[in-house]
Amino acid sequence: MNHNTPNAPLSPLPHTGVDRFREAVGYARSETMLTGLAALSLHRFASAPPPGMIDRVDVLVPRTRRLRSTGQVRVVRATEWPQPVEIDGLPVAPVPRALADAVSALSDAGVVRRLLTEAVSGGHCEPGAVVRELNRARLLTRPHVVDAVDALLAEGRSIAEERLYEMVREFGLPDPLWNVDLRLPGGPHLGGLDAYWPDQAVAVELDTRAPRQEDDALWSEYTRKREHLERLGITVVHITPRKLREAMDQQATVVRTALMAASDRQPAAYVVVLPR
Template structure:
């Protein structure tokens, strides 16, 4: 063989041996020695490959799986780093839990991902989290992907880009970066005009334990969705649902951990005097009260107005607690999240308050009324 003898192209069948590597970007193919022209030729009519999105290649001719569609969208929207261009999944530098807030992250949080600083969001993300009120992944006409606002790409095909000034820290599901539940919910709700569909999504998020109502409302608020009447109505249903669930967890905590039965949902006032406020549980012999902190940001007005309202709600709660404690009543605040995630610890907090009653001065006499 001399220098003028044509060299046969290397067979490409080995590239599709690994199911996880059957979706590759042009940059990743070049890293594997496949030039752009040859990759494009593979996608001609009747060819063995296809190109579902610009610059993204599916290394087989059949319909893409749900997993392949997701990875194709991530590759189209993202910027795989050179060190990850060989398709080796990398962990993001940090990740949030489903119940943590997603509004304070940054694009650098996903910089270790093989897909760059992008993540699946909206209905596709909720389907990955196991939501049953969203369509199955394969039936989605488009897949939402959260990208930095400076990303110079357009939505195309089944990839819809949602730009954000600040990106949350993603969750990893099957080695794919996925927006936290709260942010994914907000992006899904933004595309819904049907009140029942919004209620179904928000209710499932809370009922299935994906996140707490306060987080959902905060994400909707930050996304500007609380200006929509049908979303506000859904939030009212959500908050009622969240409180009911929290009360159920409190009842279960008392039963499971063998605490003395309290008086449930009562109002307190001084004899012949002013109203002191309502509590969710009260042990009169020990003068211990439990309050569930289910407060959440409420719609209406500008961001700074809502902050003032929240400050006033917080100040009113502090004044109520201080008044009760001046009367010798111990007030224990429990949050829905703590009741869900650490019930034994919360039972210990309540039990400790009850046991400490013997070491305190007697509390003032109060009138107890059913709510």
């Protein structure tokens, strides 16, 4: 079989799980990687079918490759080439890209939701990385994908909050007030915070924003809130879920340093603290 011929037929795939993936990669030869459900299966997603149950294997190739899909292989073209991960000796797309390619071919809302939620709850990647790929693939116009993204972001925030609680507990930080709103006495609402130490006027805010079309507006709103609080003498520590997951000790040190430095700062303005 001449693999360089654009329309070369694919020989029948053996039904031995990963061997089918090797045949699909061999069809495209150089500059290719598995993506979609095949990649998620190799990434050990419980909500993805096992290799032997996947009838149509997605392979990612550069946009300029002259290669066509066959009955067993769907050719997916990439304008931006991601860095593949090697699993079982096969080149595999990273989870966010594999998810986007899988979702593009799925119409079952339940399956899409389970895949996206597992990406975060299983520790495969951060919600923002998933949403970036879905946005790039123009999938955020599909109602069932938008619903799944909302569940994904809720899952991501819940996990980040649990890690924040763990950080305070494991590193012996003083107990803060959790999930509060701040207001000026008789004045406007200043915004919600994930943790607040009123005696030291130190706040922690988790950044669980996801990049969407309105992200610039959200970022501007966040920046305005932070600047307003800091003008009132409140130190705001900004922590992302990724930093909490990968470097919790460093984030604990940042918060502890801010708490210890409180005595060297001018007293903060009086604010009203309310449960959120």
